Amino acid sequence: MPTHEVKADPPAIAPLTWPAVSTLTTSPFGPRLKVSDADRFDWHQGIDIGGTNGENIYSIADGTVDGVYTEGSPQYPDGGNVIRVRHYDDNADRYYSVYMHLKTMAVAKDDPVNAGDVIGTMGQSGDTTFDHLHFELRELTSCSLESQNGGGCPTSATGEDPHMNPIEHLFASDVIAPTVSVESF
Numbered sequence: 566m567p568t569h570e571v572k573a574d575p576p577a578i579a580p581l582t583w584p585a586v587s588t589l590t591t592s593p594f595g596p597r598l599k600v601s602d603a604d605r606f607d608w609h610q611g612i613d614i615g616g617t618n619g620e621n622i623y624s625i626a627d628g629t630v631d632g633v634y635t636e637g638s639p640q641y642p643d644g645g646n647v648i649r650v651r652h653y654d655d656n657a658d659r660y661y662s663v664y665m666h667l668k669t670m671a672v673a674k675d676d677p678v679n680a681g682d683v684i685g686t687m688g689q690s691g692d693t694t695f696d697h698l699h700f701e702l703r704e705l706t707s708c709s710l711e712s713q714n715g716g717g718c719p720t721s722a723t724g725e726d727p728h729m730n731p732i733e734h735l736f737a738s739d740v741i742a743p744t745v746s747v748e749s750f
């Protein structure tokens with residue numbers, strides 16, 4: 566069984582708002598060379614958007630703030646200041662957007678948000694050396710956030726990697742820069 570299953574049937578999500586002011590994607594979703602870790606390959610669970618310290622970070626869709634985590638939280642030990650927003654796709658299935666390494670956070674748990682609302686600002690909190698947003702999309706499965714939050718996974722769980730490639734769902738007209746750097750994270 567693969568340890569990183571990529572869903573062959575992505576959920577029906579309408580085009581999403583780009584989550585930052587900057588559009589430079591400095592590290593892609595999926596396998597990557599991690600220079601900061603002795604050139605090892607790892608599986609990047611989101612995308613990195615490099616930008617300016619303090620620039621606005623936006624919710625990518627309507628939803629509800631699912632969690633707000635300050636630097637050093639057990640849920641996201643390397644993520645710094647993290648916001649997670651809960652959404653529903655066109656089939657009413659739940660998914661999450663996750664925003665890491667934030668400088669400031671402008672929302673609280675259970676706040677309703679609309680697409681494009683400012684939820685925080687870009688920074689480099691957590692395990693990173695440059696100003697960027699680490700952005701993830703996660704599909705709810707029987708073994709996802711429950712596991713991450715310490716609840717464990719049922720033995721019958723499938724879909725061990727509930728992450729989705731954000732680029733498949735983000736809408737930014739022609740502004741997504743395809744530039745990719747291996748010197749990220």
Ligand SMILES: [Zn+2]
Pocket residue numbers: 592609611612613698699700750
């Ligand atoms: Zn990242």
